[in-house]
Amino acid sequence: MIRAALIGAAVAALAAGAALAQPAPPPGSTVSAPVSNTANPPKLLHVFADAKGETHLETITVSPKAGVLPLTGLQAITYQPNKVNWHNAPSAQFAINLTGYLQVELSDGTKHKIGPGDLVFMEDTTGKGHVTSLLTPVTALFIHPGPGFDIHKWAAGEK
Numbered sequence: 001m002i003r004a005a006l007i008g009a010a011v012a013a014l015a016a017g018a019a020l021a022q023p024a025p026p027p028g029s030t031v032s033a034p035v036s037n038t039a040n041p042p043k044l045l046h047v048f049a050d051a052k053g054e055t056h057l058e059t060i061t062v063s064p065k066a067g068v069l070p071l072t073g074l075q076a077i078t079y080q081p082n083k084v085n086w087h088n089a090p091s092a093q094f095a096i097n098l099t100g101y102l103q104v105e106l107s108d109g110t111k112h113k114i115g116p117g118d119l120v121f122m123e124d125t126t127g128k129g130h131v132t133s134l135l136t137p138v139t140a141l142f143i144h145p146g147p148g149f150d151i152h153k154w155a156a157g158e159k
Contacts, residue, residue, distance in 0.1 A: 036064060044119040045112065046151055047089070047104065049127030055106040060121075065157025069094075070146035078139045088129040089122035092149065093142050096120075100138030105131040121151050 042062040049055050076098075086107075097116050104120075105111045107128035113135075114120060124130060153159070 046121045048123045053127035054108050055124045057110050060155045062155045063157040072146050073144035075142040079134050081134045084132040086129045092123045093144050096141045098139045100136040103133045
């Protein structure tokens with residue numbers, strides 16, 4: 001009786017392990033929960049000023065270990081096409097274009113086009129700043145992280 005129960009438990013454990021080891025379902029199939037695409041992790045653009053005040057852009061890959069963002073505010077704003085000359089971000093903030101296209105020009109000479117779905121963390125609150133050229137009407141979300149937020153630690157999945 002005990003032997004039969006142990007064999008049954010072993011078979012159940014093997015079946016559960018085999019179920020966990022199954023490959024990801026093919027694209028377009030139905031699953032009970034989203035499957036993370038670890039082959040193509042999210043990326044974000046980071047606009048920042050260096051110690052000399054020059055503004056730069058870097059691409060940061062977001063680790064699957066990155067936790068929930070500590071947020072303090074959210075704004076949704078719609079803009080008409082225009083050009084905003086040299087300015088700084090009013091505070092460290094994420095910007096996500098929901099619609100439309102813009103181009104950002106940095107003091108180091110870099111120009112980058114930003115479109116729908118692009119995630120940008122603007123942290124050039126000091127220094128020479130950037131120029132924003134709104135190429136089309138743009139609707140954007142501005143998301144404000146909590147005090148002391150470190151984009152590199154968060155993106156790496158560090159506490």
